[in-house]
Amino acid sequence: MPNRYFRNVFPDNTNLNYSYYVIWRNKAISLTKWIMKNASSSSSNDLYTGTTGIAYMFYRLATSNTYDTRMSTSYLNKAVEVLNLKEYKFNEKKSSQFICGDAGINAVYAAIYHQIGDEKTSEIYLENFKKGLTICKPIDFHMAGGDEYFVGRAGYLFGVLWLEKVFAKKIIADQDIVELCSTIVESGRRYSKQKKSMFPLMYSYYNKEYLGAAHGLCTILQVLISFPQFIHKEPQAKQDIKTCIDMLISLQTANGNFPCTMNEIGPKQRSEQDELVHWCHGAPGIFYLLAKAYLVFNERSYLECCLKCGDLVWNKGLLKKGPGLCHGVAGNGYVFLLLYRLTHEVKYLNRAMKFAEFIFIEECIQKSRTPDHPYSLYEGFAGTVCFLEDLVSPDNANFPFLDVF
Numbered sequence: 166m167p168n169r170y171f172r173n174v175f176p177d178n179t180n181l182n183y184s185y186y187v188i189w190r191n192k193a194i195s196l197t198k199w200i201m202k203n204a205s206s207s208s209s210n211d212l213y214t215g216t217t218g219i220a221y222m223f224y225r226l227a228t229s230n231t232y233d234t235r236m237s238t239s240y241l242n243k244a245v246e247v248l249n250l251k252e253y254k255f256n257e258k259k260s261s262q263f264i265c266g267d268a269g270i271n272a273v274y275a276a277i278y279h280q281i282g283d284e285k286t287s288e289i290y291l292e293n294f295k296k297g298l299t300i301c302k303p304i305d306f307h308m309a310g311g312d313e314y315f316v317g318r319a320g321y322l323f324g325v326l327w328l329e330k331v332f333a334k335k336i337i338a339d340q341d342i343v344e345l346c347s348t349i350v351e352s353g354r355r356y357s358k359q360k361k362s363m364f365p366l367m368y369s370y371y372n373k374e375y376l377g378a379a380h381g382l383c384t385i386l387q388v389l390i391s392f393p394q395f396i397h398k399e400p401q402a403k404q405d406i407k408t409c410i411d412m413l414i415s416l417q418t419a420n421g422n423f424p425c426t427m428n429e430i431g432p433k434q435r436s437e438q439d440e441l442v443h444w445c446h447g448a449p450g451i452f453y454l455l456a457k458a459y460l461v462f463n464e465r466s467y468l469e470c471c472l473k474c475g476d477l478v479w480n481k482g483l484l485k486k487g488p489g490l491c492h493g494v495a496g497n498g499y500v501f502l503l504l505y506r507l508t509h510e511v512k513y514l515n516r517a518m519k520f521a522e523f524i525f526i527e528e529c530i531q532k533s534r535t536p537d538h539p540y541s542l543y544e545g546f547a548g549t550v551c552f553l554e555d556l557v558s559p560d561n562a563n564f565p566f567l568d569v570f
């Protein structure tokens with residue numbers, strides 16, 4: 166038996182059983198009750214493991230358009246209730262940090278208060294979010310690495326993209342967006358030159374050159390190509406970004422995975438036994454960059470890389486680390502939901518449903534590790550609920566905050 170994942174014995178077919186939708190819906194509803202009961206035990210209030218991540222889950226249910234008005238209102242009330250569990254004091258220093266800091270907290274508070282119609286309160290949090298821009302503008306604002314997704318500029322910009330969808334308006338002026346994207350590119354060029362990297366843009370986080378979604382190159386490149394106002398204005402930057410994407414693809418292994426860091430290339434490659442097939446490290450996170458690149462550059466080879474990621478995740482993605490998004494079964498299941506949206510092939514919907522099914526079978530429950538934060542959005546069941554809900558309406562499915570459409 167492999168160390169890190171359960172062997173996948175499910176049939177890979179197209180015989181969808183739609184009666185499962187009722188099951189997922191009921192599982193999601195009972196999980197939300199259990200999460201609500203335990204939400205106060207969260208040790209922080211950020212998106213990753215804290216209360217704001219749980220409130221986001223309730224907000225997502227409330228706005229999914231798949232519940233009646235009574236249920237939607239009840240979920241929205243729960244979202245506010247969860248926000249009120251922890252006292253929140255704005256911390257300007259952390260105001261640009263999205264997944265693990267105040268930018269994410271302020272964005273979700275703004276969205277929830279907007280949804281309940283309290284525009285005055287919503288505006289306060291939106292203004293707090295905007296303050297993050299000034300904090301992360303200086304190129305060296307975070308010495309350990311200020312460009313990545315969790316606490317860096319890439320995360321902040323994903324926050325902007327999300328808020329623009331929520332409020333259906335511009336949140337940050339184009340000029341500032343272009344400036345921030347240019348800073349990311351400049352930061353990558355400087356680091357690459359200094360370290361003589363083969364990539365025209367390279368970044369490090371606490372001295373490691375990560376490639377995956379958590380702290381690595383892929384989410385940084387993904388956010389840059391998500392702003393047409395930037396890539397159309399800066400053709401040289403666009404070229405460097407595309408070169409990086411193509412070089413990253415050249416590192417895809419025969420089985421479809423990617424090294425976690427630049428240190429793991431060539432002779433230092435992880436053994437198959439040790440390779441990580443997580444959203445945070447490995448193909449399941451780099452997949453979103455490839456999908457976005459396919460939509461932006463319209464090159465078939467990018468889609469083919471996505472399909473390879475999908476086959477890898479099908480074979481090695483039933484992780485033993487629990488049901489979460491970051492390094493768990495639900496996070497990996499999201500790969501199939503996006504493949505379904507990209508290809509409209511029912512086979513991928515079946516794969517997503519099998520991953521959902523696996524979360525609740527005895528083998529998984531008995532032999533999986535319990536996450537440190539079992540109710541949270543990224544490590545725990547709040548993320549699982551988002552995944553189960555997206556199975557019910559797969560045409561709109563999207564990994565939290567990383568929608569490529």
Ligand SMILES: [Zn+2]
Pocket residue numbers: 379443444445446491492
């Ligand atoms: Zn992880």
